[in-house]
Amino acid sequence: MLVGVILVGLLYALPNIYGEDPAIQISGSRNAKITVKTSEKIEKIFNEKKIPFKSIIFENNTVLVRVATNDIQLKAKDIIANELGNNYVVALNLAPATPLWLSFIGAEPMKLGLDLRGGVHFLMEVDMATALDKLLDVATDSLRNDFGNSNIEFSSLTKNDQQQIIVSFNSVNDRNAAIARINGLADYQIISQSDKELVIGISEARLQKAKTEAVAQNTTILRNRVNQLGVSEPIVQRQGSDRIVVELPGIQDTALAKKIIGATATLEFRQVNTSNSYNLQDILTGKARVPYGSEVKFTADGRPLLLYKNVVLTGDHIIDSSYQIYKGEPQVSINLDSEGGKKMLAFTQKNIEKPMATLFVEYKDSGKVDSEGKPILEKQEQIINVATIRSAFSDRFQVTGIDNYDEAKQLSLLLRAGALIAPIQIVEELTIGPSMGQENITQGLESCLWGLLISVIFMLLVYRLFGVFASLALVANLILIVGVMSLLPGATLSMPGIAGIVLTVGMAVDANVLINERIKEELRNGRGVQHAINEGYAGAWSSIFDANITTLITAIILYAVGTGSIKGFAITLGVGILTSMFTSIVGTRALANLIYGGRRVNKLSI
Template structure:
């Protein structure tokens, strides 16, 4: 029978509309001022911590705060009634908790629990609508040059030792250079000849009777700084991906600074921790010839240094790392057969080759995993900013029981939260040089509420104009199209809210306004085709059937070309262009459902299978 849908089609449409409506609901609720508290490495957050925080706030007359402990993320989110309480609570908690915890201001969606239980969250708004988190980071260039100094020392030493020339003394000098002392002038000259092929790395100059200085050139220093900046940019972008942020901005500023803008980010404490962390690993062999007695007396060989585990026990490690975290491709937290937290490491091909060689040459010898991290110290520089201090800790020692390559595990971690955090940092990449967050702010909207109000007005007036036109020109069928148009807008919001990381910007609102016109255009094509069929003498039922059938191919072609264009814009565009492409694609897809299937379902219910002589169209 013409113009009749089977029951399953009606059910499918109703289910789709209900799901879209439910996931659009969180957008009608506001946001609560909040504080995000994140435990740093080794600082676990449990119910006792939650109770301690609550008691401190109550003691300071902040009684209406609501805390939410997230065991998986090792964090607590505290909601407040107003921003005054939020700001006061931050100062109180900073004094109470100290540096073991990251405390950051936040805005938490006020979504009811029953919606959060099904992962229904409001749309994330871009910096131009809602704001987000802004970081200005500065690279510690001194650390970059100190690493260059070590590289020069290793390169020169390897070249000289390869010629069986004995070095009596090595020391660091100003200008990030190295000075080596030899027994005689003749030996010194032989050493100078052995490093002649390394002139591109440094300038080697004979001084005194038996010494050589190795100074990096200005070009080599500039290259080291540039490489550190570029590689840190890449690593920070990888870390932003770990946060699941859409349309981030990660770009350089000058020669040693990086700007990171995270639109719509909710977990600002996690963003600060992941982006600012400078953790990496070094795998070093243990010098078994150094006894505890020698350590106590300070009798340490020149190629060895003392590091400590978390219990304060000294470990004698060779200065030269067998492998660094630069070769880590992947890291996953897990538990071993004893149920203890571990991190499974996967190395790149070069790292696997190095580790295989090291394990082969040092079977049954002990190797340590050294955790290296830079933290803000108590001292400040001439600009008043905290100076980064290097913290090192041996987190694991084990004998090399067999030859292994690109895959192995490290253990000795305190808890699963620490294992997860370490895995994320290693997976995202170890920073080539430590960076310091010198400016942090929760950015307000660009042009603030004015942008949101204008975007809303544009959408509203576009919608009202379309509805008025449809009602006046197509009467009853125009009313049906208006219902479909309303459902279309709800579904766009619902789908945008369901997509993880999708961010709405001002150009995105323009995309929504555009899809309103596209949805109406589809109904215009259908209705004009119905009117044409009626003029040609078709019956009402046949005209409706042929109208939808005849217009479908035209609508499909037009929408497909729009979607293809939007996909190309998303592929080649950046920032706000991608926002426009996303909303346009979603809007076109939902308008296909509502303008064709949706209106057809209503028309079939109203007119299908009935004897009708005249249509209100």
């Protein structure tokens, strides 16, 4: 059993010695598609520029080029980006160099954290102004409906630039009725009043709740987004009242990382204003005003349409989406949650044979900064689809009118991962290169080896042959830790994790010290050799178990309440405790039985 366990641990620890290859990953943008011809073109570029490469693989609509060194990687990235143009995303990455026969049995290297593998770190700030604007829009519509249901008549209900709602009334009685109604609603407060006008604000408690929800929901959505895109072991966590930390190990290209986490695309479903009482051309030329409650939006080919401002449904209610080709055209299938399904059903039942537009909304960096040096985000909207509602539908439908397959794929991915509740701004970014990560790995390995060497020397000098047993158990313990860490799907090794391994190496000999001292005590008391060995292991077991179980409980608590690097330390410490108990007790006992078992011995080398 002992040999089998160690061999399995060694097999799954092996991928870690092969390391990772510097790689260049090429993917298409909205206007370009990666094909086999693209892969052949890239290979031709490498050959013409005489850039050495290990392999060029076309898979999952991307091309992955492995090279030997970081210098070649950087040089090749610039050349490929210039040759292919702006329609392709050329990113730096790291690809595991695990042999195929190990990959076939599911053996993969340990997932390394940002400090060991390199990658990108972002500190992001949620745009609270936009989040509160959305809240005010919802509050305005809600208050309008509430007054209508309460039979309170008003002449106008609008919002101003101070996050306030201005309501004008035809009579003092209606104003008084509105005041009584507002006082009964916890989300609103009256700022000021006159004979026929009220200035209403959102209550402080509701504003704080909205801010907290905006950060919490954005954190969840960002985590879903990077998980959807296959980034290995990302860290996405809240920091402070309005900031989020995002760490993406393995990604070296900040432009690609920004594209992944900063995309704010979502959909809005709006009813088209088909009234004959306006002339759209007059509105565009300024000869006529835009009808109240409507606004002009444009399709991809520049065609204007008049849409009602009231949003039927937003992307917040989308729980799943997929993309496919139907009758030669790309389309995105959308599934809504129960609340979204009810809203869509109620709307479509009342508007059969009327057009509904799908508005694609995205926030992009305008290239300008505000007075505090933060980038100003620009809202870009485009109608991607206008369809006539032929019959009522609820939580399942399709969106068509998308330009190409890749755009449908990208839209589906963003919708499935979730649309950000409010735009985010990157206030700090840091790129950790793979060379710095390699230096951390080297220093961590050196600390492990020095700890192991000192422990081995001590055990050999003090306990002789039983010290050899303990030393072999230490080596087996390290192999098992690495093997188990490679197998655990959620485990990531970072510098604190290496610290946990070093600590485990020092603690692992404790059990053997207790066992050996107990054996020596039994021998001094005149026990026979075999009896002393048996009593040494049996007598020390309770102390070893109590000491390790208390440390294991501490590791479990650290994992439960800790975040990020603290969890990494807790995982390696917990795994190390379990493997050290196995090797120190079962392993050394097996070696003692192998050498001294089944024969008469007069003296022990201890």
